[in-house]
Amino acid sequence: MIPTKGKKKWMQLPRDVVVGPDVIYDVKDVCDDLKLREGAFIVTGQNTKKIAGDVVFDHLDDCGYEPGIIVSKEASMDDVKKVVSEAEGSNSRYLMGVGSGKSIDVAKLAATQLDLPFISVPTAASHDGIVSSRASIHDKGKKTSIEVNAPMAVIADTNIISGAPYRLLAAGCGDIISNYTAVLDWELAHRLRNEPFSEYAAALSRMTAQILMDSPEAIKPELESSVRIVVKALVSSGVAMSIAGSSRPASGSEHMFSHALDMLAPGSALHGEQCGVGTIMMMYLHGGDWKKIKECLEIIGAPTTAEELGIEDKYILEALLVAHEIRPERYTVLGAGLTPEAAEKVARLTKVIS
Ligand SMILES: NC(=O)C1=CN([C@@H]2O[C@H](COP(=O)(O)OP(=O)(O)OC[C@H]3O[C@@H](n4cnc5c(N)ncnc54)[C@H](OP(=O)(O)O)[C@@H]3O)[C@@H](O)[C@H]2O)C=CC1
Ligand SMILES: O=C(CO)COP(=O)(O)O
Ligand SMILES: [Zn+2]
Structure with missing residues (x-):
């Protein structure tokens, strides 16, 4: 995470923000731009897996980027631990949150703990957590807002988001x-x-x-x-x-x-x-x-x-x-x-x- 002590001002912003219809298919180009290729690990949700998680997986798989994928059910510390363990086990090199606020927060915190880059692929425009450097996670019966690394990129497919409730x-x-x-x-x-x-x-x-x-x-x-x-x-x-x-x-x-x-x-x-x-x-x-x-x-x-x-x-x-x-x-x-x-x-x- 960024050092914030003293008079230093260090702003962390996403490098690529890609918004528009069908930009989900630009995911490889975004990864290439960030010099991230093999070793993607996708965190998605139960509903959003079919809508977007699988699309990103197939696309990166076709490109030979050997992605991994996991379904997160809730924004909890338990789910973060699971993601960290699976991503470590599969030698992942970067994480992607593909789904709603929950999946993005779980992937964001796991990426920060693993010290890996993170890409946000929201399927809904429900709050500004899709781009922020915070993750809201349930732990010990309480929800906490934790400072994390901001996404390296945000890929917001407006066709997918229009289809959300x-x-x-x-x-x-x-x-x-x-x-x-x-x-x-x-x-x-x-x-x-x-x-x-x-x-x-x-x-x-x-x-x-x-x-x-x-x-x-x-x-x-x-x-x-x-x-x-x-x-x-x-x-x-x-x-x-x-x-x-x-x-x-x-x-x-x-x-x-x-x-x-x-x-x-x-x-x-x-x-x-x-x-x-x-x-x-x-x-x-x-x-x-x-x-x-x-x-x-x-x-x-x-x-x-x-x-x-x-x-x-x-x-x-x-x-x-x-x-x-x-x-x-x-x-x-x-x-x-x-x-x-x-x-x-x-x-x-x-x-x-x-
Ligand atoms: N980090 C931050 O700065 C912030 C974080 N938050 C946190 O984010 C969470 C809330 O996020 P929010 O997005 O509002 O709600 P949820 O993450 O609870 O998602 C709501 C539901 O919408 C579904 N969904 C999402 N996209 C689509 C789609 N395209 N089509 C059909 N269903 C869809 C999800 O499915 P699925 O089950 O697949 O996820 C889920 O069931 C909370 O945990 C909150 O604390 C809130 C504000 C800021
Ligand atoms: O939801 C947010 C901003 O819209 C993040 O705020 P919090 O720091 O209160 O979690
Ligand atoms: Zn908010």
Whole structure:
């Protein structure tokens, strides 16, 4: 991983970002460009194996690159260990995460532990983890966000991503829109706690959310152009995080709320969906235009209520109460925590709960 001590600034960015229809067949060219040939090890998911994992495997196999493949079921430390052991056993020289957020995170962390290059091949544009230098992994009953090496390349086939359930793309939009409150929280921490702040990272992150907010009607199901907009925005968010050297520009109080929900009501809603709903409420707390956020998510077709998330009201309220404890070192608008009355007020006023 990159050394970050002292005044040194070391930004880790992907070298190749390939976005477009059928770019999955460019995988060999990308590997060649990175001087990675034999010894690919593919980490894929149960559903995404057929959709993309096998395609990448066959393509590299036909080229004589002798790939290996493993199916990961969950983003857990156990799965990471399995991947590390199999990749070591087969003398793999680089890893590829081909699938959704789970497979990409497992491959990303395994590659970092093995000190091997990593290529991200997302089958859905559901959050900016497809390009970031973080991996969210379950360990000992808790989900932790771990710093890892950024992907050497991102190959986002817009045909494959258009074929994914629309819900995943709408979730990706929620993750992008959440940049607004993340940056507001960061500015607050800079003013109140003198936390280091990067104007460039903040501006890029805010602009990325703004582009989406300016034309939410451009995001529609099964439209290649919509996928292209969202993928580019997710890459841009990832770059903002790389410039900052942390997830600060894209993860604030709304992400803490989402992380709290992951613990209280696991498996109910997608990361980006929860972040979108969190953004509505955190924008209210910031005194900003939360109605515009809600309206934009509604146009896209992303959830804006507890019911649409499939989460009971009581978990929304509990998550609001514990969110500030998720990452105490990251100061946000939640400060030292909301009172139960304040939590209920924000959730009701924004119509997240009824
Ligand atoms: N590293 C980071 O910076 C970040 C990581 N995360 C983490 O990522 C994970 C969530 O990722 P997310 O992608 O939202 O959800 P999941 O990884 O849970 O994937 C959702 C489902 O969609 C399926 N799927 C994906 N692509 C397609 C497709 N093209 N067609 C049909 N089905 C498809 C997956 O299948 P399959 O079973 O094959 O995977 C899976 O069943 C969480 O663990 C979260 O903590 C979230 C944000 C940032
Ligand atoms: O999801 C992220 C940014 O969108 C990553 O943020 P975390 O550091 O909170 O995991
Ligand atoms: Zn996120």
